[in-house]
Amino acid sequence: MKKFFPPVLETERLILRPLTIDDLQAVFKWTGDPRVNKYMIYPLYKSPEDGREWLENLYTNEKNIDYGFVYKETGELIGSGGMYYHEDIDTWRIGYNLACDYWKKGLAVEAMSKIIDYVHKTFDAKTIDGEFCVDNYGSRRVMEKLGMTFYEDTEYSKLDGSETFKAKTYHKILLRHCEERSDEAIHNK
Template identity: 40%
Template structure:
């Protein structure tokens, strides 16, 4: 299924393309304060971001990966991204997001996550979702709990491209799909 456009009160969530590389690089993929909480290495140049977006474009029609860029309606600015990716070992989709530092603590990640979970529930007919965050990033845990996730346990996430383990907190969201 093609990744659809979603809309919230303040955001337009749309598939990202390679044309977004310069904005994404300038706004979050090159920011060490964003990257330190993620499993990907901080992008060193726009070409790193282009390569990432080429892989995202290749997955646009996938049934296992859905990825959106966050566009602020008020300004048209691309300020972050999020996705649902199927975690085969868990049998459910994982919600992940990252956001330009300037927009942290403004409720935008929560707003986007609510729309993405609603898509997963109504369109993908999912009854559970997985989420995790690096222990050093409790604000991300706040986003997860605000959209209904419940803490399950501490975990560890091995990042191939960083050759390190990240200590995480893991969450599950169970939803009733009987509407």
């Protein structure tokens, strides 16, 4: 099966790189943490091996973009995130999660801003959206800081059906590249 690996990206504090099977132990730091998993769609991982199938099946679709977030200061893999294209509604859905030691530092916004920019430029993405449990105030703030606004009330369930959450979907319409350049020119005068 052909793999589609996104390029390595860099922000002020992070290196965003494709995940590999060698990341099993590091990924377990957040996928096995009940605090991180509380509102996630995947069930709580019980061991690093629970992530094997997910990691092995990444990068099989060019429009499913996943990155590991490496904290430059320590070289530690601290989270992951990406964007997935939904052709039926012509939108890109964002998703992310971080080890709880790195919450409330602006790192999710920093990472996702860079990924959104990459997807927008590479695939001419027009709309992004994200869904979060109404009780997940952290994800709500991330989406607001990304410039996303309320779109609709929804709900989602964990993949194993163990729990269903009342949720909100936020979205953002992205400007076309030529509109962005015009806006930048106006602001730079």
